[in-house]
Amino acid sequence: MxxxxxxxxxxxxxxxxxxxxxxxxxxxxxxxxxxxxxxxxxxxxxxxxxxxxxxxxxxxxxxxxxxxxxxxxxxxxxxxxxxxxxxxxxxxxxxxxxxxxxxxxxxxxxxxxxxxxxxxxxxxxxxxxxxxxxxxxxxxxxxxxxxxxxxxxxxxxxxATGTYDVAKTVRHKTYQPRIKGDQHAIRAAVDAMTSARKPIIYSGGGVINSGPSASRLLRNLVEMTGFPITSTLMGLGAYPAAGKHWLGMLGMHGTYEANMAMHDCDVMICIGARFDDRITGRIDAFSPNSTKIHVDIDASSINKNVHVDIPIIGDCGHVLEDMIRIWKARSVQPDKADMKAWWDQIDEWRGRDCLKFEQPDDYIMPQYAIQRLYELTKDRETYITTEVGQHQMWAAQFYRFEEPNRWMTSGGLGTMGYGLPAAIGAQRAHPDALVIDIAGEASILMNMQEMSTAIQHKLPVKVFILNNEYMGMVRQWQQLLHGNRLSHSYMDSLPDFVKLAEAYGGVGIRAEKPDELDDAIKEMIAANGPVLFDCRVHKLANCYPMIPSGQAHNNMLLGDEPELQEVSDAGKVLV
Amino acid sequence: MTPPATIESHTISIIVDNEPGVLARVIGLFSGRGYNIDSLTVTETEQESHLSRITIVTAGTPMVIEQIKAQLERLVPVHTVADLTVQGASLERELALIKVIGKGEKRVEALRLADAFRARVVDASTGSFVFEITGRTKKIDQFISLMQELGLVEVARTGVAAISRGENGGNGTG
The missing domain is CATH 3.40.50.970 (Thiamin diphosphate (ThDP)-binding fold, Pyr/PP domains)
Structure with missing residues (x-):
């Protein structure tokens, strides 16, 4: 049965x-x-x-x-x-x-x-x-x-045996979530959007969940309005990273321009995201002067963390469709001069080049490794999963997603050990695609045993390990908050990942110098079976920009400002 | 910055499928998300359709109260959620059984006060009474505090049962 x-x-x-x-x-x-x-x-x-x-x-x-x-x-x-x-x-x-x-x-x-x-x-x-x-x-x-x-x-x-009598379409007697958004609210939202001077669209995983058509509609909306767009970790790919309105990811390790634009905007259109604490930073300093529109299928997400002015309960795809229709019917559009001034401001923030890093000759910077991985895989059908930690944030910052459903990461719970099994699942669904788990050497060991699953079921997932012999994100926080006392964040006695791969019956590859990276990545892509790629990266690289805990989201630490700010006691208790 | 919001008390009535675990879902939601429960009553109210009514008195800021209602509505076996406090006039009643031990003058005084509060004597011995009283929570609180001096030894309360006034049916939504 x-x-x-x-x-x-x-x-x-x-x-x-x-x-x-x-x-x-x-x-x-x-x-x-x-x-x-x-x-x-x-x-x-x-x-x-x-x-x-x-x-x-x-x-x-x-x-x-x-x-x-x-x-x-x-x-x-x-x-x-x-x-x-x-x-x-x-x-x-x-x-x-x-x-x-x-x-x-x-x-x-x-x-x-x-x-x-x-x-x-x-x-x-x-x-x-x-x-x-x-x-x-x-x-x-x-x-x-x-x-x-x-x-x-x-x-x-x-x-036991029994009767299997099930109607073709199951409709639950009480659970019938609302799909269509309230038309008055959507009209009010469009009103706010047309009179905006400094608008921003902030989209999330809800757009991905709503299906590919919602992502298409989101692109239409951005195209039509000319508004800048940022996205949460979970929403990457709904709007293409190559799009000219793209500001990059927002939040704790988001880009300078995305977070500054969120802070300074006058109208915020949140679509399928939930004002998570990784996004808002200090809640009372979050985007203080904006009218907030929030589209969410779950009524309990609305007004949970941040008070919003125009809530719209409904499926992102349906609401976007209505928004576009109403926008098109309007003769009034945002003022061109205002929009230009806003984009000029954004370009100034972009000029800060918050993701820049130096790549020396003798060791591999983790950011560079992701950049090369992206360049060498972007023309294929590629699915990326991650574990949790610094490598996850670098992947989000430096791997550029053009399509939805290509990026799988543990956002809410932050589960180390997610990436390899998730890659196995994605590979099972897309047997001919290239599926890569971007991992850290600490996270990967949490579900290492799944290599055996990949081998048995001939699922040729590639595990790209940024190995710095530290639990990098833990160490970064210890440096920032705990006086550089690196309590138990050093990975001693690591396995030899190349031998480990071979022990499982897979392929092991190691790269230690920048000049050998490209060939090694190509070798990984060409390999038939599962691969463990041990990419030895700079041990002390940290993940920037960063909104330190307890800080406002326009108060970011950038990588080229080495002196660390004092974190308040209130900030220290946050995670 | 918004000024600190005031804590309000709300009576929320929830109609749920009477299935195993449904109360645990509701209570788990309150404890898991750190909401208060000041009073809770639950029992099957419509036997044929297997529906139960849960009445919860809770306290929180207006934002938290809205969250509580939205979170409750999200539970799969929940049919309707009504905030009787927002709907205005609603009836709230509680029943209490109160045991008082005493002799002589105190005993007479307890009986006299019980009469004034329209509490009934449901059990009596030469040295004790059990009073049954129904009414709003405040009235019962007041009666209990009076009995404190007159030999109160034990209290059992049902918690609040509530319903909207007037012609509205179906948990204030019909």
Whole structure:
């Protein structure tokens, strides 16, 4: 019955790991050929792989794990999917219904544990509910603001037979999120936009989640209005990095021009983003003089952190469509002289060249490594995932994304170990594409075991490790906030990544000097199987620009100002 | 900078599917996001459609109260969320059982006050009374504080049940 529901939902690939309480489903899986299974090496990897699969395709990612430790290992992945609004359905086995609550072997309260880290969850106690619940799970995961859904199925229910009677289209009786935005609010938003003198569009992951058409509409809107646009980490690629209105990413490690424009603007159009603390900096100093428009499908995102003037609850794609239509019908447009003055100001900020760095001859700067990686892969169909840390921010700053769904990173939860399994999921969905996990040597070791998954399933992911032998972002904060006392942020006894790759049956490559980098990257691209690329980079490079914690977002540290500012006590407690 | 917002008390009525775990979802939301619960009542109210009504009295700034309502509406088994405080006139009632032990003059005084508050005696022994009182939270608070001096030993309260006045049905939305 489980397989039938998966087939009905168009599921082709499942990421999972078997165990006692889920064996009946694995047995059914064995006896059919419509749904294929990717065997991971750890359940956290299964969820991240499903996330990578979902984020690169727009489809729901599916996970199948056993009870107890299978479910608890999946929790980090589920929380990650919740924070980043990724649609995932996770089926967990459970001990038989008569054993629930008895501390049975490999029992845990899966629905209890996953309640706060899923969008919704179910415990199915009657096999006759199973078909409906599974189909409903896909509906809930993918409609409204997407998120992870757990379906916990006791083993006796898996063995039982019942009727599978499911209507073609599942509509949940209460959960029916609003898609169309309120027309009055959209008109008010367009009014504010046409009278703006210093506007900015700030887009986020919601545009990606809304689907490729939303990204096209966003491009139309930018083109039509001539407004500058910045994006969150999660929204990269919705507007192309090559577009002339692009200011780069905003936020803690965003560009100087993006953050300054956000601070000084008079009208802010936030589309599918959530005013996260990485974006706003000190909240009471965030963009003090602007009229804020906020488009979000989730009403609880509105006015959560920042008070907005014009809230629009609805799907980004639909609202953008209405916005464009209303804008076109207007005869009044923003004043040309005002817009020119605004762009002149932005160009002045751009002139600060906040991402510049020096590349000496004798060692590789991490920024340079990403630049070369971009130049040598930009003409291919390339998907990039990352782990979490400095390398992630450099990837966001220096790899240029022209299309949506090509960039997968753990934004909200900041999960080290996300990148390799996510790359495996993306590669599974796009077998012929080039999939690269830009990693740090610390993060990659958190889910290193998934190399084995990549080898087994012939998924030729490339892991590009910026190896500085430090947990770089931790060290950067220790330098900034903790008197340069580098408590446990040094990676001693690292494995030899080249030998490690070979031990797994993959290819290991190392580059230590700038002049050998290009050839090594080309070798990586040409390799047939999975690659671990050990890119030895400058050990002490730090990630700039940076809004220090507790500071206003127009008060950025730039890389060429070596003296560090004192961080206030209030700032120190922030993460 | 905006001036510090004032903390307001709101009574929120939530209609939910009566399914396992639904109360845990609501309570988990409050504890997980650091919202207050001053009072909570829950029971099935429409048996045929398996609906329950949860009444929560909570306190927070207007921004937090809006967040609480939006977060509640986001829960999958939630049908409707009504802020009875914003809707204006609503009825709020609580029931309390109050045990008082005493003899002589105090005992007579307790009985006399109970009469004034329209509390009923539901159990009596030679040395004790159990009073049953219904009313608004404030009235019950007041009665309890009076009983404090007259031998109060135990209190059981139901928490607030609330409903909107007038012709509005369906949790203030119909």
């Amino acid at each position: 489980v397989i039938q529901a998966l087939v009905d939902q168009g599921v082709v690939d499942v990421f999972g790991y078997p165990g006692g309480a889920v064996l009946p489903i694995y047995d059914a899986l064995f006896q059919q050929d419509k749904v294929e299974h990717v065997l991971v090496r750890h359940e956290q990897g299964a969820v991240h792989a499903a996330e990578g699969y979902a984020r690169s395709t727009g489809k729901v990612g599916v996970v199948l794990v056993t009870s107890g430790p299978g479910a608890t290992n999946a929790v980090t992945g589920l929380t990650d999917a919740l924070m980043d609004s990724i649609p995932v359905v996770c089926i967990t086995g459970q001990v038989a219904t008569h054993l629930i609550g008895n501390d049975a072997f490999q029992e845990c309260d899966t629905v209890g544990i996953t309640r706060p880290c899923t969008k919704h969850n179910y415990l199915v106690k009657d096999v006759n509910d199973l078909g409906r619940v599974l189909n409903e799970a896909f509906y809930v995961a993918s409609n409204g603001r997407p998120g992870p859904v757990v379906v916990d199925i006791p083993k006796d229910v898996q063995f």
